[in-house]
Amino acid sequence: MDFWKMCFDMKVIDADFLRQAVITDTNKFGDITVDQFKEITGEDFIKATS
Template identity: 55%
Template structure:
């Protein structure tokens, strides 16, 4: 998770791009959890079905 925190902090990735790194049923190879996504971005993680 530390890499993704740094990448977001230095604006190497946007919140939208970071969503692609979240582990979900549709993306079982993700590197961070939805909870970690919220810790990094301050935004709730919602799947496309929820949005």
């Protein structure tokens, strides 16, 4: 999670990009949990629709 936090803080990535790294039913190989997403971004995780 430290890597993702650093990237987010440096504005290399945004919350929309970080959503792709969250572990979900359809993304079992994600790297962070929904709680970690909120800790990094300060936003609730809402799955983006395509």
